[in-house]
Amino acid sequence: MASETAEAAPTILDVVARRMCVGCGACAVRTGGAVPVTIGRRGYYEADPQGADRATLAAACRVCPFANESPDEDEVASEVFASTLPVDGRVGRYLGTYAGRLADDDAVYRSSSGGLTSWFLAELLSRGEVDRVIHVGPTSSGPRLFEYRVASTAEELLASRKSAYYSTTFADVVRGLRGDGRRYAMVGVPCFVQAMRLLTREDETLxxxxxxxxxxxxxxxxxxGFAESLAWQQGVAPEDLAKVDFRIKSPHDASAKRYRFGAWGTGADSPVAQMPGRLVGGQWGHAAFQLNACNFCDDVYAETADVVFGDAxxxxxEADPRGMNVVITRTDAADRILRAGATAGRVRLEDVTVDELAQAQAGNYRHRREGLAVRLADDIAEGAWVPRKRVEPGYRVSRRRLRLVRERRRLAELSFTLFEEAKVAGDLRVYVDRMRPLVRRHDRISRPLSRRLRSRATAEAWRLVRSIRGVGR
Ligand SMILES: Cc1cc2nc3c(=O)[nH]c(=O)nc-3n(C[C@H](O)[C@H](O)[C@H](O)COP(=O)(O)OP(=O)(O)OC[C@H]3O[C@@H](n4cnc5c(N)ncnc54)[C@H](O)[C@@H]3O)c2cc1C
Incomplete structure (x- = not known):
């Protein structure tokens, strides 16, 4: 009894209490639903470990990507990938490092970036490497707009390309397929991939x-709330929102970054669309509706995935509106499939360096490494529980960055409360009018006056050059 009370409490309780649960569903799968994962008022999935006994909680902790009882990405990667692979602290282990896109422009425009993610998954099916793919796509009916589901054909999979910047869980889908004798591939953001690795470590069947x-x-x-708030600002209220496309691209766009967010009201044939950066909370750096779990993640390139795709x-x-992927392969099998696509002329591939991979995600590293160190140090100073991370807590940043890290965290938190209030009031202004000054303050810190004047002068100079050349008339 004495040793039982001396035992440390399962840290999944802290993860959930501190809202660091990302809702992946690994705990639900591992515990056969004894730790359920449900959608909360704030619009994202979270585990509910309250009713679970000690043994159940211990099992859940071992597969939770944010709990201290589970191994980190370095440990997992060292178990699953060849020890001969080079390692870099920024991207993890790597075999091939590329930039690339599909050769078929039509397909590229129907994808988020270079289209290689959905192409690669479809290849796995077509080549018979797997029987099914666990992926994310739009739901056919509400209230959620996206969900994890299973595709059995390449056509089915390719019908739902594009990124879903939207909370999902694999809990039900993976519980449903466990033990069915089929072979699967799964696509996910880094913490979901790590969660699945943790599950497969513990569960021989999976x-x-x-x-x-x-x-x-x-x-x-x-x-x-991210999708809902951007749609509402374009006249589609949350209760009327039927469908969104986070990345509408066109050959006429000035660059790959100038994609639009589109929203369809119930029964609408075409979307209302706007560049997300022009809408309140639409700029990625403002962190509106960012899950708090993401404040405590240090994995940019899905270090435990066989292959990972991102934006180059x-x-x-950047100037090419089609979009381009960055890619890291970590297994021979994944590398071979990609290279075969290039040899067959279906994929355009070029080698890039690890430095370029890091450069392509520079903002992401500021958030997940420098910013994480600050957030950990801040929370420790307040006496709050923090998960064990691969980043040392500390303030190794400029004063401006320190303010920015804290401001973003505040913005993310406030976006939830203000949007909830707006929905209750049925009045979007409750959100927009109170977010706007916060966003402006963030931008003043992010881009001080001198920098803003400099970029305004550069923009003016470009406008002048374009008018002399007669472009844009
Ligand atoms: C929440 C989120 C944040 C991201 N942040 C960045 C970033 O900061 N920098 C960056 O370079 N890239 C980021 N990405 C990835 C980027 O948006 C593209 O998904 C990626 O570049 C692949 O593009 P593609 O054209 O190859 O994919 P496509 O060919 O369009 O295929 C997309 C594939 O991803 C799957 N998918 C879509 N949404 C999800 C999801 N939520 N969870 C699991 N699978 C999903 C789909 O099932 C589909 O198979 C993010 C993606 C998500 C979901």
Whole structure:
């Protein structure tokens, strides 16, 4: 009895109490639903470990990507990938490092970035490497707009390309397929991939079934308020919102970054669309509706995925409206499939360096490494529980960055409360009018006056050059 009371409390309780649960569903799968994962008022999935006994909680902790009882990404990667692979602290282990896109422009425009993620998953099916793919796509009917589901054909999979910046869980889908004798691939953001690795470590049945893990780079996950607030600002109220497309692209766009967010009201044939950065909370850096779990993640390139795809935010690729992927392969099998696509002329692939991969995600590293160190140090100073991370707590940033890290955290938190109030009041202004000054303050810190004047002068100069050349008439 004495040793039982001396035992440390299961940290999944802290993870949930501190709202650091990302809702992946690994705990629900591992415990056969004894730790359920449900959608909360704030529009994202969270585990509910309250009713579970000690043994159940211990099992849940071992598969939770944010609990201290589970191994971190370095440990897991060292178990699953060849020890001969080079390692870099920023991207983890790597075999091939590329930038690339599909050769078929039509398909690229129907994808978020270079289209390689859905192409790769479809290849796994077509080549018979797996029987099914666990992926995320739009729901056919509400109230949620996106969900994890299972595709059995390439056509089915390719019908739902594009990123869902929207909270989902794999709990039900994976519980449903466990033990069905089929082979699966799964796509997920880094913490979901890590969660699935943790599950397969503990569960022999799933280990046998899950043959490929495909990662997508993640800046942070969004609650449903992100889609709802952007749609509402364009006249589609949350109760009328039937469908969204986070990344509408066109050959006429000035760059890959100038995609639009589209929203369909019930029964609408076409969307209302706007560049997200022009809407309150639409700029990624403002962190509106960012899950708090993402404040405590240090994995940018899904370090435990067999292959990972992201956006090639590199100067030489950004200007192309089609979009371009960055890619890291970590297994021979994944590398071979990608290279075969290039040899067959279906994929355009070029080698990039690890430095370029890091450069393509520079903002992401500021958030997940420097910013994480600050958030950990802040919370420790307040006496709050923090998860064990691969980043040392500390203030190794400029004063401006320190203010920015704290401001973003505040903005994210306030976006939830203000939007909830707006929905209760049935008045979008409750959200927009109170978010706007906070966003402005964030931007003043992010881009001080001198920098803003400099970029305004550069923009003016470009406008002048364009008018002399007669462009844009
Ligand atoms: C929340 C989130 C944040 C992201 N942040 C960044 C970032 O900061 N930097 C960056 O470079 N890239 C980021 N990405 C990835 C980026 O948006 C593209 O998904 C990626 O570049 C792949 O593009 P693609 O054209 O190859 O994908 P597509 O060919 O369009 O296929 C997308 C595939 O991803 C799957 N998918 C979509 N949404 C999800 C989801 N929520 N969870 C699991 N699978 C999903 C779909 O099932 C589909 O198979 C993020 C993605 C998400 C979901």
């Amino acid at each position: 280990r046998d079934q899950v043959r490929f893990l495909v990662g997508i780079v993640c800046g942070h996950m969004k609650a449903s 935010w590199l100067p030489r690729h």
